[in-house]
Amino acid sequence: MARKLIPKEDRKKIHEYLFREGVLVAKKDFNLPKHGDIDTKNLFVIKACQSLNSRGYVKTRFSWQYYYYTLTPEGLDYLREWLHLPAEVVPATHIKQQRSHAPPRGMMGGEERERRSGPRPPREGGYRRREQEGKEGGAPGEFAPSFRGGFGRGRGAPSS
Numbered sequence: 001m002a003r004k005l006i007p008k009e010d011r012k013k014i015h016e017y018l019f020r021e022g023v024l025v026a027k028k029d030f031n032l033p034k035h036g037d038i039d040t041k042n043l044f045v046i047k048a049c050q051s052l053n054s055r056g057y058v059k060t061r062f063s064w065q066y067y068y069y070t071l072t073p074e075g076l077d078y079l080r081e082w083l084h085l086p087a088e089v090v091p092a093t094h095i096k097q098q099r100s101h102a103p104p105r106g107m108m109g110g111e112e113r114e115r116r117s118g119p120r121p122p123r124e125g126g127y128r129r130r131e132q133e134g135k136e137g138g139a140p141g142e143f144a145p146s147f148r149g150g151f152g153r154g155r156g157a158p159s160s
Helices: 008-021 042-054 073-082 110-117
Strands: 023-027 058-063 066-071
Touching (some): 008 023, 008 066, 008 073, 023 042, 042 058, 042 066, 066 073
Antiparallel strands (some): 023 066, 058 066
């Protein structure tokens, strides 16, 4: 007879959290007495998600000593059946955000932007100059570089 290493109530807490959020993060510390978000041992969380990963129910990413688990569509179906939940219940990551009715800032036309914010004062000392005629710096007008060819630095081609 096979022994279950994770108690059923702890496995249920892990599965419920994963289903509710759609994602789960666990620090790679097998001796941590308690997981940060779930009231169970961190080792139980890692091993339960490792089991789900081996069956293709979660995708695992590991970065900077943390495991990042993401529920797959197959895992969604499996957990819904395992937890006896109706099809209407979905994880938080699958709920679409409600957008406000105001258009994004970049989408407003020029007249609408001016009407809302008023005229803008001219910039002084910005990186874009309005006068391009009196540019200082740069090469003088008579500068004409010429390239004589050659091999490497400092030596020209051998004379024949």
